[in-house]
Amino acid sequence: MSPVFVPAQLLERLCAEIGTSNVIADDQGLDLISRTCIPYRELPGVGVFPINVEQVQAVVRLAGEFDVPVWPVSTGKNWGYGEKSACYPGGITMVLERMTRIWHVDEELAYAVVEPGVTYKQLNDYLKENHPSLWADVAGTTQYASVIGNALDKGRGLTPYADHFNAMCGMDVVLADGSLLQTGGGPVDGNQCRHVYKWGLGPYLDGVFAQSNLGIVVKSGVWLMPAPESFDWAVFEYTGAVGQFPQLIDDLRRLVFAGAVRARPHIANDFAMMCIVSQYPYAALDGKRCLSDEAMASWRKKHGVARWTFGCGLYGTAAEVRFQRRYLRRVLGRYGRVQFLGVAAEDTLLGRLARKVAPFINRMMGKSDAFMEALVPGINLFKGIPTDHFARQVYFKSHQEKPRQNIDPARDQCGFLWIGPVVPFTSGHVMAALKLAKEIFDRHEFDMFVELIVEGPRSMIMLLGVFYERNDPDDAARARGWYEETRFSFIAKGYPPYRTTTMSMPGSSDINPVSRDFLAAIKRAVDTQNLIAPGRYGTPGRGGRAAE
């Protein structure tokens, strides 16, 4: 575990430039920062934790001088996608979690300017304290994830501002030669518009830094949502016949187009809900590696979980929210049960009362008590309030109990893996994709986890996942087999994933050779030594296992 790819002299220079406390080179430290949930992992030669832009620039310049690659991550909480591991062994891993400045919040124009170490929790706390009229959309993952990191990976939240990359506007980017690029057009200093107008003057550049290795984003504008006058929250449980589900998909698309659904719900299947409200029922496996339909049905029944469930925030004036409520009740009511429970998260007398009464109703409805625990955090996600409640679910199979705090599934070696093919938002496409997914889950004997994420009115991201034994090589191989078959089969059907894991970087752009070559030419031009994250998203590597 020695830092094989990092010369001793570079280590010294790094310590001199950014301070010994911001450099990690001991075995234990390197082990910790390279732990993953996915069945793939590489050890870096050294880990650096720069605290400001100048330090990022200093590291990049040193990397160039010693010709050693730099793998930047924000906080590396992209659990199930690759965490902090590079796609090659050795080199410098740069963790930006100590760059935690909130530079500016503009209340009138509703945006913040933040560094990559700013987490959902930090931003939310800051807003609640100083600008309570503004909400920041958050991902359903841990509250300690990076706002910028998630956005650059095209992560998603749940409010009308769910498209995190779309909410970025005006970035500061350290390039491979150490220079600082400020996007958003106009003069570098004094430009009043870089964080309020997206497209700038000339080509729009922010886009090329998403899922990219063309530079290191060290600061960005992030659009915030003015708190609506009124808010409510619906929970929908599907009780219709199986054959009705396609119709629900088409109706839901129309609701999104019409603006009756402004939130971006995740429609969870039964298994995805079970992860939240239960522990894995190993006893029901009956010698198999995944639950039979019967075992699944009885487990579902025990906890009162529907086949499909989703929550949905309602936003607007009181009149608009009333209208949305009516509209949702009318349309969704055809397919199942819709309840409006926004009040339960309110800090009012009515809210406290609702929280008192809810557990009894919940039990009467035959539901597991864990539903109640999820209620307030679930509602809050739609108000931009982050939580670790749902990140805990990933412990449900690998650990006997979900931890109450200090969640870190990479550290704790929970094995899981995500893939999210993009699927056009029509019943035809969604049903075809669900069928394909089910076949592949069955073939690899994994329980089917799926969330249909409403990306917008035109597409869904079909989030699929498996849980496996992180430290059992056979099970890891099985998970990888499932992943690769899912990936290639969905691509072959025309549904490429919205994101790729670190283990699948090599060749991930081969599905579009002209685009791959176009990007490779750009990379060579702006990073002549191929210093920053070589190989990321299928760009050329530098040698080593994952290269070329």
Place this chain on the structure above:
Amino acid sequence: MSPVFVPAQLLERLCAEIGTSNVIADDQGLDLISRTCIPYRELPGVGVFPINVEQVQAVVRLAGEFDVPVWPVSTGKNWGYGEKSACYPGGITMVLERMTRIWHVDEELAYAVVEPGVTYKQLNDYLKENHPSLWADVAGTTQYASVIGNALDKGRGLTPYADHFNAMCGMDVVLADGSLLQTGGGPVDGNQCRHVYKWGLGPYLDGVFAQSNLGIVVKSGVWLMPAPESFDWAVFEYTGAVGQFPQLIDDLRRLVFAGAVRARPHIANDFAMMCIVSQYPYAALDGKRCLSDEAMASWRKKHGVARWTFGCGLYGTAAEVRFQRRYLRRVLGRYGRVQFLGVAAEDTLLGRLARKVAPFINRMMGKSDAFMEALVPGINLFKGIPTDHFARQVYFKSHQEKPRQNIDPARDQCGFLWIGPVVPFTSGHVMAALKLAKEIFDRHEFDMFVELIVEGPRSMIMLLGVFYERNDPDDAARARGWYEETRFSFIAKGYPPYRTTTMSMPGSSDINPVSRDFLAAIKRAVDTQNLIAPGRYGTPGRGGRAAE
């Protein structure tokens, strides 16, 4: 006027490859395609009109073989910004107006896939005939402008889909080596998502082809708007005290944030409205070069024009439109007169009645009859129905009468020039920018034309323009002086323009040197001979007047 920069052999080969009828090299033809409204113009060596992708590729390959640059335009109807003229003399001008295929319209997912020669009129006619439930946003310019061309220049419309570049999704782009890049991630063939999910897999590439010379966009997905259940149209006239105007700006921002204003109105000052409803009152000039405040006031009064006017579409269910109406009446009513006239464009008994009655009311309100003529086209713009009615305004000073049809101000040598600085959407910024604009108009003795374009809740584009004598060198110099001072003064205040004219390409990226150099490196990498539109948006030229 001979094609100095194009060797005879290239001309022959072009004719052989794409057909003589698609090549123009005679003096008259070259003169016609290079006429401009801006005070700048270059003659190309040859004009080509490819009819399909293969022809575009053939021209680019020939250009490479002969090392001659290609200046691509869609239909070149970007009047007042540069039309079809290159920013250097000679070379090949490529006009894509004969690529007029509508490849596909998806009614469920609300998008079209079109070629650059498809005009607003063609797309709208096609939709009305085949998919009446879909609306395509249109620019206020001529109905014969290119949907793709306007979007690539970041042009604007008026409906909720006003951000034309934002509505592009998934492009086919011919690169400088003649290869065809298909953006939108995934496999080239069979990808079901390229036109429904914007960000693709890996870096987002569409953005680098906006206001760009990195490739020639030959096809693109364009998102369409499902026709709302209900529609209405408000016209607002400002009658408040001058000191109230800043408050209106802040209130308007709140209306846009709240979604009570979903359209993207253009708030026209008195002069901008006068262009529409009147001819220029030369008699009132009184020996000066622009109207005095008194002359302006009396002209305004004669036609019943307010200091500020805008139209605004209302969209949604009947209940939502009612709500928007109430909200607009309450807020805008503080500052002036709001009327809801959507019915006047309806093909119903009530609509016909309204159109019958309106002229009388109009006259009673002391308004010029020309208001009535503008009413229905004005409402229709907010329904995505294009018109030449407003493009006619640019004739109002250079010609005695506005033509009724066959509008082509470049051919007809109307002199005018636009610049649109981006300004944050707060009263502080907008008032500072208006003051600055007024000073510069006054200094150059031009009447102040301004439209405050609601770009979104966070920014406005302050469209400023002048009308001058196209063929009077002194007046052209005055227009250019006004333009350059406006441009530099606004940049210095932090309000860079959203778009630049062809005459101002050289140096237009110097306001951000790191970004300029980053783009120049990319350009060198993907267009090694600098073939496509050298010099566009401040990228390096190839020599000649506008180069370097």
